[in-house]
Amino acid sequence: MESLYLLIPLSLVLAFVIGFVFWIATRGGQFDDLEGPAHRILMDDDKPKAGPHGPQNE
Numbered sequence: 001m002e003s004l005y006l007l008i009p010l011s012l013v014l015a016f017v018i019g020f021v022f023w024i025a026t027r028g029g030q031f032d033d034l035e036g037p038a039h040r041i042l043m044d045d046d047k048p049k050a051g052p053h054g055p056q057n058e
Helices: 002-027 034-043
Strands: none
Touching: none
């Protein structure tokens, strides 16, 4: 029974920390574009990058 006096406040603190981290991630734009990175992996970038001295081959 005495452990509840410790576990209940710890669980409340943990819940607030998780909520704060989620709020920061949402405000930082982590969830704005969920499909874009997945689609960019599938697209080939066949064009060579043009630098100041012409196209560069990698």
